[in-house]
Amino acid sequence: MAEDRVTQAVGVARELLEADGPDAVSMRAIAARMGIRAPSLYKHVPDKAALEAHLIAAALTELGHALRDAGPELADLAAAYRSWAIGHPHLYTLATAQPIPRDRLPAGVEDQAAAPLLAAFEGDEDRARAAWAAAHGLVSLELADRFPPDADLDAAWAAFVAAFSPRPERRAQPRPGA
Amino acid sequence: MAEDRVTQAVGVARELLEADGPDAVSMRAIAARMGIRAPSLYKHVPDKAALEAHLIAAALTELGHALRDAGPELADLAAAYRSWAIGHPHLYTLATAQPIPRDRLPAGVEDQAAAPLLAAFEGDEDRARAAWAAAHGLVSLELADRFPPDADLDAAWAAFVAAFSPRPERRAQPRPGA
DNA sequence: CTCCGTTGGCTAACAGTGATAGCTACGGTA
DNA sequence: TACCGTAGCTATCACTGTTAGCCAACGGAG
Numbered sequence: 001m002a003e004d005r006v007t008q009a010v011g012v013a014r015e016l017l018e019a020d021g022p023d024a025v026s027m028r029a030i031a032a033r034m035g036i037r038a039p040s041l042y043k044h045v046p047d048k049a050a051l052e053a054h055l056i057a058a059a060l061t062e063l064g065h066a067l068r069d070a071g072p073e074l075a076d077l078a079a080a081y082r083s084w085a086i087g088h089p090h091l092y093t094l095a096t097a098q099p100i101p102r103d104r105l106p107a108g109v110e111d112q113a114a115a116p117l118l119a120a121f122e123g124d125e126d127r128a129r130a131a132w133a134a135a136h137g138l139v140s141l142e143l144a145d146r147f148p149p150d151a152d153l154d155a156a157w158a159a160f161v162a163a164f165s166p167r168p169e170r171r172a173q174p175r176p177g178a
Numbered sequence: 179m180a181e182d183r184v185t186q187a188v189g190v191a192r193e194l195l196e197a198d199g200p201d202a203v204s205m206r207a208i209a210a211r212m213g214i215r216a217p218s219l220y221k222h223v224p225d226k227a228a229l230e231a232h233l234i235a236a237a238l239t240e241l242g243h244a245l246r247d248a249g250p251e252l253a254d255l256a257a258a259y260r261s262w263a264i265g266h267p268h269l270y271t272l273a274t275a276q277p278i279p280r281d282r283l284p285a286g287v288e289d290q291a292a293a294p295l296l297a298a299f300e301g302d303e304d305r306a307r308a309a310w311a312a313a314h315g316l317v318s319l320e321l322a323d324r325f326p327p328d329a330d331l332d333a334a335w336a337a338f339v340a341a342f343s344p345r346p347e348r349r350a351q352p353r354p355g356a
Numbered sequence: 357c358t359c360c361g362t363t364g365g366c367t368a369a370c371a372g373t374g375a376t377a378g379c380t381a382c383g384g385t386a
Numbered sequence: 387t388a389c390c391g392t393a394g395c396t397a398t399c400a401c402t403g404t405t406a407g408c409c410a411a412c413g414g415a416g
């Protein structure tokens with residue numbers, strides 16, 4: 001059955017990915033581990049991007065299960081998130097790619113490390129991490145270009161600030177959407 | 179000056195990226211737009227990944243400026259975030275890649291669209307978006323494998339839930355880091 | 357049994373990729 | 387003038403995703 005071969009290919013792709021990084025995931029390498037040759041893969045999968053899309057879906061599903069173990073409220077959110085994220089498959093690289101080594105970065109930028117974020121939250125590491133996560137998401141919120149223009153983004157930003165502001169008095173500020 | 183040629187190459191790369199997507203960003207294409215040939219680029223840049231790293235840094239700096247316009251508190255957060263994010267250059271693909279077309283996804287998954295997230299927040303679109311952003315960040319928090327093991331992640335998750343829980347009574351719950 | 361279409365493999369090949377080797381020409385300095 | 391580093395070039399390498407075209411095996415229809 002074709003479906004069987006597809007899931008097998010996705011599994012092999014994931015093995016290669018986790019073992020040797022994204023550059024190791026080639027159609028020839030996948031096929032070799034399946035005991036066939038690369039062109040035969042195209043009898044089961046239209047192209048490499050489709051294979052990667054399957055990988056995304058599997059990874060996000062697993063993530064949902066992992067989050068479910070962490071608590072039911074979080075699982076609800078994760079399920080909702082997954083539904084949205086499935087429409088943003090370029091998450092794939094975010095979730096799987098090995099970061100570029102630090103010494104490849106332009107000189108100097110890496111010196112501004114974790115300190116400013118911790119300082120902004122006065123040493124509260126947990127909130128600093130949550131804020132990092134949220135801000136990280138905001139990047140794609142802005143750049144993914146999947147949302148309405150600036151007016152709505154402003155509201156999302158305001159909600160974000162209200163939820164995460166390190167200054168307690170900002171907490172009482174009325175939320176824009178409510 | 180070599181530095182000049184590098185920034186020029188990064189600019190050209192960005193043009194190609196925004197015009198025709200990530201696959202259009204090849205060393206040959208970049209060189210062609212600069213009026214030179216691909217091998218000459220390697221006199222200024224060690225490899226393509228280094229060039230991409232410059233692109234990340236530039237994009238994140240611009241994002242910081244954009245966020246600064248949205249308000250000073252947010253700018254503080256953005257600056258702190260940027261410092262952390264600069265250590266995660268695989269953000270590059272997240273920020274720039276064109277999503278894989280929906281019809282390449284495995285059949286069925288795309289049907290679970292925005293509705294569950296909106297439902298979880300009882301129609302409050304702004305908070306739903308902020309939660310999406312935060313959850314999006316959480317994905318990389320978990321998978322980037324840059325943080326200490328489960329114990330600390332649990333704390334970050336708890337902080338995240340406390341901040342974004344759609345149920346008001348959860349708000350009073352003591353934050354784990356404080 | 358015999359034909360026939362489908363499935364799933366194969367080899368050969370193509371255009372394009374990042375990257376290296378080795379050459380040449382210019383500009384500044386001793 | 388002699389020299390040396392910078393920055394371009396051509397030619398080339400190994401490898402990538404992908405297609406074309408061929409072929410063996412299987413299952414069902416006449």
